[in-house]
């Protein structure tokens with residue numbers, strides 16, 4: 001099966017190389033590692049959509065770990081760039097994007113809100129505090145290319161996944177000719193389950209380049225991760241579709257930014273859907289049918305994500321070795337930050353929501369042992385990142 005997959009990939013690679021263009025995504029609908037899981041999930045999905053079970057969950061939180069695997073210094077992207085991607089995911093999956101006007105009015109009534117909230121994990125699989133970001137230097141260029149599995153293994157120049165049942169693993173690296181690839185449930189073995197995205201289209205700031213600078217390569221790939229296919233299915237045929245009822249069949253997958261009044265297969269095509277290959281600025285929606293399919297995947301094959309509390313503070317008394325202490329925590333209105341080292345000349349802080357949005361930052365230039373930070377924010381969970389002498393500390397901050 002693996003050889004078959006590799007030969008398919010090499011045919012595809014030849015095609016890509018001859019096209020001399022960057023490809024959007026490598027989802028090949030290749031043979032699944034676990035076809036039984038895939039079949040069971042399809043049955044479950046059909047049942048789910050038929051019955052539309054009501055869930056009692058008021059909030060669905062997806063714990064994410066981002067593995068940055070870099071060969072060139074520039075690909076060791078900043079924490080801020082990672083946070084910008086998490087914010088972009090929350091924008092797109094919670095229908096908070098402000099560009100819905102690009103959607104043809106013909107499809108307005110099927111626009112869906114997925115309702116997933118993504119957050120960087122605040123505890124790792126061993127329960128230790130974390131920023132939800134790992135960094136690994138590799139000797140390989142294009143370590144994330146689809147034809148290689150190196151990126152998934154620390155001893156092969158990549159980074160081992162965190163428990164793929166409980167975390168959405170996103171590897172960010174050079175990915176060769178494609179911008180990204182992902183595994184649908186059952187498509188890859190557990191160690192290789194997740195999403196791989198090119199450094200140059202991850203997030204909305206830093207190293208990203210137009211036309212892939214709105215974070216939507218990752219939105220698209222996570223669509224696959226939750227069992228969505230391209231709108232044209234897996235081939236250029238009107239007979240083949242994406243197993244979603246409300247998306248019209250289309251002949252091919254679109255690149256660039258085609259006219260929204262494009263027709264194939266006898267109906268208008270849904271150009272502005274996230275599961276096309278169009279430019280970031282030309283996609284803006286999932287359909288309600290796609291939303292249902294993703295919810296079925298989350299409650300079926302991906303239900304381990306729901307059991308993970310990695311986005312919640314495990315304990316506020318966990319101490320990290322650092323040059324600062326922050327108190328009180330839980331807090332209301334303000335906290336004090338105390339330097340425990342007597343050599344500090346400058347210290348900086350940034351405060352983030354769990355959705356990755358930076359809401360405050362500041363610098364203390366003096367060597368004041370006790371600094372006060374006001375916190376005029378709603379009650380909830382926040383992250384505070386404190387940098388002293390280039391040493392970063394991240395702590396979970398509870399406001400009540």
Ligand SMILES: [Zn+2]
Nearest residue numbers: 025026027220
């Ligand atoms: Zn794709």
